[in-house]
Amino acid sequence: MNPILACLALLSPSPRLAPDAYVDWAWQDAQPAIAAAQPVDAGQQRDIESDKSLGKKYSEEIDKELKASEDKAMIERVQRIGGELALIANETLTPVIWGDKRLNRFEYTFKVVNEKDVNAFSLPGGTIYVYEGLVKYIESDSELAGVLAHEIAHAALRHVAALQREQSKISAVQIPLIIAAVLTGKGGEALMATQLTTQAISSGWSVKAEQAADLSGFTYMVRSKYNPVGMLTMMERLAKDERAAPVVDWGIYRTHPPGRQRADALTEYLRTANIPLRRSEVTTSFRTSVSAADNGRVTVSFGNRAIVSFAGEEALKRADEAALRLNTFFDEDPELFQVGIGEDGTVVGLRRPLFQLTPGDAEAAKVPFDELKRTTVGGIRTVLYGLSYRVWNRR
Ligand SMILES: [Zn+2]
Structure with a gap:
C-alpha cells in the first residue's frame, strides 16, 4: 500500500471540520517522506518523457508569444529560489489530493517574461513561467517561493495529464490552446479557449488542481528555508487588491479567484505544522x-x-x-x-x-x-x- 494512503487510513477526521473537507487529513502527513531510492519503472519513465516532450512543444509556442525579461537581477532571483525548491520537490513525496501520486523528478526551468500581469504558470515537464508583474508584486522571497512551490507542484503532480484523463471532452489538442491563449490573453483562439476553460472550471478540476498544488507546494515550503506563511499572504493580497488584476495559473484566477476555502486550508496547514502566522515576517504591507x-x-x-x-x-x-x-x-x-x-x-x-x-x-x-x-x-x-x-x- 502506498505509505500516504496507509497513513491516511489511520487518521480520524478533525472534529472542527466537515468530514469531507480535504484539510481534515491533508497535513496530517506532516512529515513528508524522503522518497526511497525507488527505481522509476518503465511506465513512469514513459509518462515523464511524455510530459517533457509535451512541455517542450508548448514552451516553443509560448516563447513566440511572450517576451523574455532582460532584468538580470530578477531572473537570478527567480532561478535561485526556484532551483532550491526544485531540489526539494525532486526528493519529497507529498500527500497528493489530485494528480499523479508518484515521485516524478523533472529538470525544472524557470523563465521570467516581460509582462505586467501578476501571473505565473507551469507546463508539463517542469518549465515554469513567472511574469515580471508578479515579481514586482511579491513582498518577500518567501512569497515568491510560495508561488514557485505551487507551480512546481502542478508539474510534479502532472496535472495536465490528470486533466486529460479526467476530462475526455477536452482533447489533448485543445489543451495547448487553453494554456497558450488564455494565459497569455493573446491569440485568435482566445474565445474558444475561454469557453473550454470555463467548461473545465465549472466541472471542478481547477479547484482540485489548485488545492492539490497548494498542499504539495506547502510541503515543499516547510522543508525549505522559506516561510510558508508567504503562500497565505500572497493569496490574501491577490484576493483583496483589485489593482493587481490577478491572473494566475492558466488564467484560472480571472474567473476563479483565490478562494476563502484555499486560504482556510493553508491556515489549517500552518496551525497543524505549528508554524506561527506572522505576516510581518513575509510582507511589507503587514509590517x-x-x-x-x-x-x-x-x-x-x-x-x-x-x-x-x-x-x-x-x-x-x-x-x-x-x-x-x-x-x-x-x-x-x-x-x-x-x-x-x-x-x-x-x-x-x-x-x-x-x-x-x-x-x-x-x-x-x-x-x-x-x-x-x-x-x-x-x-x-x-x-x-x-x-x-x-x-x-x-x-
Ligand atoms: Zn495553480
Missing part, C-alpha cells in the same frame, strides 16, 4: 517600518500608514522597540477593543505595553498631549479595522 526625519522625529508606520512619531534624544531607540512590539501585536490580528492608552501615555495592546507617548512627543507634533493620545490609539484602531477585512484567519 512596521521606521523612518527618521531631518527634524529628529522618528516615525513608526505599519504598511503605508504612520502610527506614531517620537521626538527627543531617545526617539530612534523608542521607535525601534515600538516597531518590534507592534509587529507582534498586529500579527495576532487583535480586535479593536484590545488596544488602549493609560493616563501617562502608555499604549497597551493585548495587555502588553506597546510604547509610551511623552509630552515631548506632543510638543514636537504641536498638539496637546491628550489629543495625541487620542489620535494615536484611533490610528491603531483604524489599522486593526483595515486588517479585519484584509486577512482571512479571523477567529
Whole structure:
C-alpha cells in the first residue's frame, strides 16, 4: 500500500471540520517522506518523457508569444529560489489530493517574461513561467517561493495529464490552446479557449488542481528555508487588491479567484505544522517600518500608514522597540477593543505595553498631549479595522 494512503487510513477526521473537507487529513502527513531510492519503472519513465516532450512543444509556442525579461537581477532571483525548491520537490513525496501520486523528478526551468500581469504558470515537464508583474508584486522571497512551490507542484503532480484523463471532452489538442491563449490573453483562439476553460472550471478540476498544488507546494515550503506563511499572504493580497488584476495559473484566477476555502486550508496547514502566522515576517504591507526625519522625529508606520512619531534624544531607540512590539501585536490580528492608552501615555495592546507617548512627543507634533493620545490609539484602531477585512484567519 502506498505509505500516504496507509497513513491516511489511520487518521480520524478533525472534529472542527466537515468530514469531507480535504484539510481534515491533508497535513496530517506532516512529515513528508524522503522518497526511497525507488527505481522509476518503465511506465513512469514513459509518462515523464511524455510530459517533457509535451512541455517542450508548448514552451516553443509560448516563447513566440511572450517576451523574455532582460532584468538580470530578477531572473537570478527567480532561478535561485526556484532551483532550491526544485531540489526539494525532486526528493519529497507529498500527500497528493489530485494528480499523479508518484515521485516524478523533472529538470525544472524557470523563465521570467516581460509582462505586467501578476501571473505565473507551469507546463508539463517542469518549465515554469513567472511574469515580471508578479515579481514586482511579491513582498518577500518567501512569497515568491510560495508561488514557485505551487507551480512546481502542478508539474510534479502532472496535472495536465490528470486533466486529460479526467476530462475526455477536452482533447489533448485543445489543451495547448487553453494554456497558450488564455494565459497569455493573446491569440485568435482566445474565445474558444475561454469557453473550454470555463467548461473545465465549472466541472471542478481547477479547484482540485489548485488545492492539490497548494498542499504539495506547502510541503515543499516547510522543508525549505522559506516561510510558508508567504503562500497565505500572497493569496490574501491577490484576493483583496483589485489593482493587481490577478491572473494566475492558466488564467484560472480571472474567473476563479483565490478562494476563502484555499486560504482556510493553508491556515489549517500552518496551525497543524505549528508554524506561527506572522505576516510581518513575509510582507511589507503587514509590517512596521521606521523612518527618521531631518527634524529628529522618528516615525513608526505599519504598511503605508504612520502610527506614531517620537521626538527627543531617545526617539530612534523608542521607535525601534515600538516597531518590534507592534509587529507582534498586529500579527495576532487583535480586535479593536484590545488596544488602549493609560493616563501617562502608555499604549497597551493585548495587555502588553506597546510604547509610551511623552509630552515631548506632543510638543514636537504641536498638539496637546491628550489629543495625541487620542489620535494615536484611533490610528491603531483604524489599522486593526483595515486588517479585519484584509486577512482571512479571523477567529
Ligand atoms: Zn495553480
